[in-house]
Amino acid sequence: MNKKDLIGIFFNHPGNGQISNINYDELKSYVSSFNFVKKVWDSDDSPLLDRSLMVSEIQKIGITRLVIVGHDTGMVKAFFNSVFKYMGLPVEDVLLADFREHGALERNDTELAKAILVCAIYNVPFEIAAKPGTSDVCADTLVIGGGISGIQASLEIADANQKVFLVEKTGTIGGHMAMFDKTFPTLDCAACILTPKMVEVGQHENIELMTYSEVQDVSGEPGNYKVKILKKARRVDISTCIGCGTCSEKCPSKAFSEFDAGTTLRKAIYIPFPQAVPNKYLIDAESCRHVQGKKCGVCVKVCPVPGCIDLDQKDEVVEITVGNIIIATGFKVFDPKRAEQFGYGKHPNVLTSLEFERLINAAGPTGGNITYRTKDKKGNWVFTTGGDVPDTVAIIHCIGSRDENYNAYCSKVCCMYSLKLAHLVKEKLPDAKVYEHYIDMRAFGKGYEEFYERIKKEGIKIIRGRTAIVESTNGKLIIKSEDVEKGKLLEKKVEMVILAVGLEPTDDAASIAKMCGIDVDGAGWMKEVNYVSDPVNTLSGGVAIAGLCQGPKDIPDSVAQASAAASRVLQNILKGKVSKGISSLTFSDIEKRARELSTIKYD
Amino acid sequence: MAQRVDPTFMKSLEKFGVKDWKDCFHCGNCTASCPLTEEDYQFPRMVIRQAQMGLKDKLKSNLDLWMCYFCGDCTKTCPREANPCEIMRSIRRFQISAYDWTGLSKKFFTSTTWELSFIIGIGVIVLALFALFLPPSPELWTNPALFLNEQGGVMINNMVESISGPQFVKIIEYGDWTMAVVVGGLLISNILNMFYLTLLKDKSLHIPFTAYFTEFWKLIFHFSTQDKLRKCDDKSYWVGHVLLMTGYTIMFVIIVGLLPKFQIEEIVPWYNWQRLLGYYATIGILVFLIPVVIGRFKKKKCKLKHSHPTDWHFIIMLGLTAISGILVHIFRITGMPIATYISYVLHLAILVPMIMIEVPFSKWSHLAYRPFAIYFAALKKAGVEKEKVEPTPAFA
Ligand SMILES: Cc1cc2nc3c(=O)[nH]c(=O)nc-3n(C[C@H](O)[C@H](O)[C@H](O)COP(=O)(O)OP(=O)(O)OC[C@H]3O[C@@H](n4cnc5c(N)ncnc54)[C@H](O)[C@@H]3O)c2cc1C
Ligand code: SF4
Ligand code: SF4
Numbered sequence: 001m002n003k004k005d006l007i008g009i010f011f012n013h014p015g016n017g018q019i020s021n022i023n024y025d026e027l028k029s030y031v032s033s034f035n036f037v038k039k040v041w042d043s044d045d046s047p048l049l050d051r052s053l054m055v056s057e058i059q060k061i062g063i064t065r066l067v068i069v070g071h072d073t074g075m076v077k078a079f080f081n082s083v084f085k086y087m088g089l090p091v092e093d094v095l096l097a098d099f100r101e102h103g104a105l106e107r108n109d110t111e112l113a114k115a116i117l118v119c120a121i122y123n124v125p126f127e128i129a130a131k132p133g134t135s136d137v138c139a140d141t142l143v144i145g146g147g148i149s150g151i152q153a154s155l156e157i158a159d160a161n162q163k164v165f166l167v168e169k170t171g172t173i174g175g176h177m178a179m180f181d182k183t184f185p186t187l188d189c190a191a192c193i194l195t196p197k198m199v200e201v202g203q204h205e206n207i208e209l210m211t212y213s214e215v216q217d218v219s220g221e222p223g224n225y226k227v228k229i230l231k232k233a234r235r236v237d238i239s240t241c242i243g244c245g246t247c248s249e250k251c252p253s254k255a256f257s258e259f260d261a262g263t264t265l266r267k268a269i270y271i272p273f274p275q276a277v278p279n280k281y282l283i284d285a286e287s288c289r290h291v292q293g294k295k296c297g298v299c300v301k302v303c304p305v306p307g308c309i310d311l312d313q314k315d316e317v318v319e320i321t322v323g324n325i326i327i328a329t330g331f332k333v334f335d336p337k338r339a340e341q342f343g344y345g346k347h348p349n350v351l352t353s354l355e356f357e358r359l360i361n362a363a364g365p366t367g368g369n370i371t372y373r374t375k376d377k378k379g380n381w382v383f384t385t386g387g388d389v390p391d392t393v394a395i396i397h398c399i400g401s402r403d404e405n406y407n408a409y410c411s412k413v414c415c416m417y418s419l420k421l422a423h424l425v426k427e428k429l430p431d432a433k434v435y436e437h438y439i440d441m442r443a444f445g446k447g448y449e450e451f452y453e454r455i456k457k458e459g460i461k462i463i464r465g466r467t468a469i470v471e472s473t474n475g476k477l478i479i480k481s482e483d484v485e486k487g488k489l490l491e492k493k494v495e496m497v498i499l500a501v502g503l504e505p506t507d508d509a510a511s512i513a514k515m516c517g518i519d520v521d522g523a524g525w526m527k528e529v530n531y532v533s534d535p536v537n538t539l540s541g542g543v544a545i546a547g548l549c550q551g552p553k554d555i556p557d558s559v560a561q562a563s564a565a566a567s568r569v570l571q572n573i574l575k576g577k578v579s580k581g582i583s584s585l586t587f588s589d590i591e592k593r594a595r596e597l598s599t600i601k602y603d
Numbered sequence: 604m605a606q607r608v609d610p611t612f613m614k615s616l617e618k619f620g621v622k623d624w625k626d627c628f629h630c631g632n633c634t635a636s637c638p639l640t641e642e643d644y645q646f647p648r649m650v651i652r653q654a655q656m657g658l659k660d661k662l663k664s665n666l667d668l669w670m671c672y673f674c675g676d677c678t679k680t681c682p683r684e685a686n687p688c689e690i691m692r693s694i695r696r697f698q699i700s701a702y703d704w705t706g707l708s709k710k711f712f713t714s715t716t717w718e719l720s721f722i723i724g725i726g727v728i729v730l731a732l733f734a735l736f737l738p739p740s741p742e743l744w745t746n747p748a749l750f751l752n753e754q755g756g757v758m759i760n761n762m763v764e765s766i767s768g769p770q771f772v773k774i775i776e777y778g779d780w781t782m783a784v785v786v787g788g789l790l791i792s793n794i795l796n797m798f799y800l801t802l803l804k805d806k807s808l809h810i811p812f813t814a815y816f817t818e819f820w821k822l823i824f825h826f827s828t829q830d831k832l833r834k835c836d837d838k839s840y841w842v843g844h845v846l847l848m849t850g851y852t853i854m855f856v857i858i859v860g861l862l863p864k865f866q867i868e869e870i871v872p873w874y875n876w877q878r879l880l881g882y883y884a885t886i887g888i889l890v891f892l893i894p895v896v897i898g899r900f901k902k903k904k905c906k907l908k909h910s911h912p913t914d915w916h917f918i919i920m921l922g923l924t925a926i927s928g929i930l931v932h933i934f935r936i937t938g939m940p941i942a943t944y945i946s947y948v949l950h951l952a953i954l955v956p957m958i959m960i961e962v963p964f965s966k967w968s969h970l971a972y973r974p975f976a977i978y979f980a981a982l983k984k985a986g987v988e989k990e991k992v993e994p995t996p997a998f999a
């Protein structure tokens with residue numbers, strides 16, 4: 001193309017009160033350095049676009065190509081298309097340089113915005129000008145998060161004879177799945193699937209498991225990341241602890257059990273659950289009397305292995321080098337105290353689904369019996385085997401999901417797990433009345449609709465219409481809802497309410513993402529390169545994501561994505577090279593490439 | 604009755620104030636959290652459904668809408684932020700315009716120009732009538748002391764030249780009566796139309812004659828107590844409404860029925876009934892008005908978040924009426940004849956259009972329609988129940 005190209009640039013500011021920290025002035029002074037950029041408009045100066053005015057301006061200067069740069073550029077494209085059409089110019093010459101692309105907007109990254117702009121000016125696709133280079137890859141891999149996703153990814157890489165460091169925040173791997181009794185839609189025993197995998201992780205020669213540890217810092221570059229890992233003081237020596245439990249038996253201090261979702265108490269020196277991996281005890285500093293400065297040390301006295309318990313052990317930081325990272329940090333459940341109308345925290349028998357998973361679990365606090373929450377001697381509300389048994393149970397869907405007041409998205413798994421829980425209640429208490437209140441029933445997967453049909457036949461009342469209010473009078477819970485299909489107002493007395501709480505990103509998701517140089521989306525989920533075509537890779541080279549940290553999904557999907565992430569890592573290891581990711585490029589690299597590739601002649 | 608689905612209907616409701624009508628996904632949360640919905644009525648979700656489907660006739664005959672007192676509880680937890688309470692209110696505006704056979708109501712709700720022109724037009728007519736037939740006496744300027752009584756207050760009925768005090772009061776009183784007849788006639792005819800649309804039109808309904816009498820107390824009771832509003836979460840709505848409604852009614856009675864006793868020459872002590880009633884009414888209106896104005900500006904409470912132009916017109920007119928009335932009072936007792944005359948004329952130039960427009964056609968009319976709707980709903984129920992009580996035996 002030898003024709004003389006004259007360019008006009010339209011700067012489009014964010015509308016609707018959005019603010020952006022991208023420096024428009026810097027971009028403007030940058031484009032003024034091009035002698036073929038003949039005209040610059042600004043949406044702030046000309047908020048009303050007038051076609052005839054624009055046509056005459058463009059004709060006067062003889063502009064042949066137009067770049068719309070900034071926020072929501074698609075919104076004004078139609079206008080300039082019509083201008084170009086009117087003048088008989090090809091609409092392909094109206095180009096967009098949108099900051100929403102490539103994460104410039106989320107990061108408020110003016111340099112990246114400038115790079116996007118310069119590619120549009122030179123008419124070179126950003127992806128081509130900004131092709132990151134590759135670097136040699138260190139064969140070791142870091143997996144962050146030991147839920148089913150992290151376990152799956154670690155095992156696949158380790159089975160391919162590559163070394164994996166698996167870092168898990170809590171005292172055991174297993175994640176949420178370890179808390180469940182059954183999984184939908186097959187009603188398989190969760191532990192039967194998970195425990196063998198956990199054990200394998202614990203014993204695998206290629207996996208170095210670091211539980212009770214957190215990633216503190218990631219530096220270096222793709223293929224060669226230096227990672228600092230904080231090994232929190234466990235105060236029990238994993239290599240010598242024989243897991244006898246004597247210490248725990250005698251320990252005088254108690255705290256709510258995380259693994260049991262706070263439905264019961266555990267000791268300060270504890271094992272999260274009997275099948276934990278590693279199957280060793282640990283001390284919770286916050287509840288241990290000794291650590292809190294009181295007199296104790298009972299555990300040390302009763303422990304049969306000398307030197308196993310070290311009450312004064314300090315946190316330790318280790319540094320490792322890895323080539324690839326898989327983030328599999330999972331989720332947390334919505335805190336229903338935020339939605340007061342459902343009475344959680346006010347009425348003891350309003351439960352979250354996660355609490356109920358523990359209650360119904362044969363290995364849970366009541367051995368799988370459904371009972372009322374009761375107050376123990378110290379005034380803690382806990383589940384114990386002695387409690388009364390409810391005869392009406394209501395399950396309420398979409399708590400904290402599909403709700404503009406909390407999370408607008410659908411949490412995807414709660415319809416199905418609610419059906420599962422309803423089935424489990426019926427299994428345990430065949431005479432109990434079970435109500436399930438939903439907005440829409442989302443049975444989206446293989447065998448799921450069939451599962452729904454099956455549950456419908458089990459005598460469970462499945463009612464369309466979410467409950468609005470849970471109240472209590474004389475100890476009985478009252479739920480108010482509308483049966484939308486019948487157009488009837490319902491006010492029912494029930495004895496237990498299960499809230500199908502939605503899924504949310506973990507509290508530290510954003511900081512983990514930042515350490516690894518990737519973004520989170522508006523809701524806080526980890527951001528992939530492209531949700532449709534590349535849901536596993538991220539903008540950082542050698543960093544993949546797997547499982548729920550990317551967004552709501554069930555176990556089968558988490559496992560599939562974990563396998564995909566493992567395969568991406570193995571690809572890199574096999575090639576010995578890893579893409580450095582866009583973040584590795586500087587603005588001048590991209591500008592230089594764009595100029596080289598451009599067909600535009602400039603003097 | 605065959606019903607046609609009309610998806611464009613919601614679009615036409617936008618002019619009545621509905622904004623978020625597409626958002627509702629029918630979870631039923633609003634109906635379940637509404638303190639006023641009952642087995643017999645179903646709102647707001649059912650109403651939103653009817654509106655989304657464009658069942659115009661159903662909506663015109665729907666009495667449930669009036670059982671809603673617009674407390675806003677339903678909007679608080681709507682997961683789609685669809686603002687059901689606002690949708691309900693907007694559909695009530697549509698209903699008011701359906702009841703109004705003159706068509707003016709619809710014009711007023713959907714066009715600010717129409718409503719403002721009418722308000723200003725009537726105000727100007729009032730001013731013109733005063734200028735032509737009841738102009739101020741020139742002596743107001745030259746010899747103001749002439750117009751003061753022995754207590755030093757302004758003799759309010761003697762400010763027009765060559766018209767005596769009793770004559771003046773008679774003229775104003777006749778004016779008031781004319782206004783009352785016009786306004787009352789329009790309102791009653793609209794209520795009759797409402798009666799037709801909601802009850803008579805439904806041929807399957809047979810209302811027992813006695814029910815008209817046995818249920819009548821509901822009309823009076825709900826009009827005077829605004830009782831249902833008490834069930835809403837925020838009790839201040841109820842207090843505000845009772846104060847406003849009683850203040851308004853007292854003012855109306857004083858003006859239309861007792862003017863010669865009320866608009867008198869001497870300044871009576873503050874504890875006399877005339878002044879006490881006047882003060883109560885003014886305070887009632889202000890106590891209602893001030894928080895509402897603040898709320899509409901702050902837009903925090905969901906019921907006050909969206910203000911339709913007619914809401915502002917009503918508030919402004921009511922506020923100006925109260926303020927000008929207070930000024931008349933102050934000028935009168937402090938002995939300022941010119942100011943008294945001017946404020947008196949202005950007071951009427953605001954009050955008359957407000958009553959003429961608001962009562963039969965616009966915002967105020969809900970105060971009448973709502974108790975009538977409760978009465979009609981009771982009649983409807985009595986009708987339905989009568990049919991239920993006497994089922995035709997299968998084998999006779
Ligand atoms: C009540 C309930 C019932 C469910 N029932 C089913 C079912 O029946 N069937 C089904 O298919 N799905 C079900 N699901 C969904 C299922 O839980 C998820 O799909 C699955 O757990 C996702 O696994 P994950 O490994 O990605 O995340 P998680 O299970 O959340 O695991 C994440 C792991 O990462 C660790 N971690 C977090 N942050 C860090 C950090 N910064 N550093 C180190 N480690 C960290 C966590 O401690 C955890 O061990 C259910 C969900 C809920 C809430
Ligand atoms: S020292 Fe701490 S962990 Fe050990 S027994 Fe005492 S409280 Fe329990
Ligand atoms: S999966 Fe079901 S319960 Fe969960 S948010 Fe979606 S619709 Fe609601």
Ligand code: SF4
Binds near residue numbers: 626631680687
């Ligand atoms: S208006 Fe809101 S609360 Fe009512 S049904 Fe629709 S979405 Fe649900």
Ligand code: SF4
Binds near residue numbers: 640674688691
């Ligand atoms: S505004 Fe109040 S009375 Fe009206 S529907 Fe909503 S909750 Fe019910």
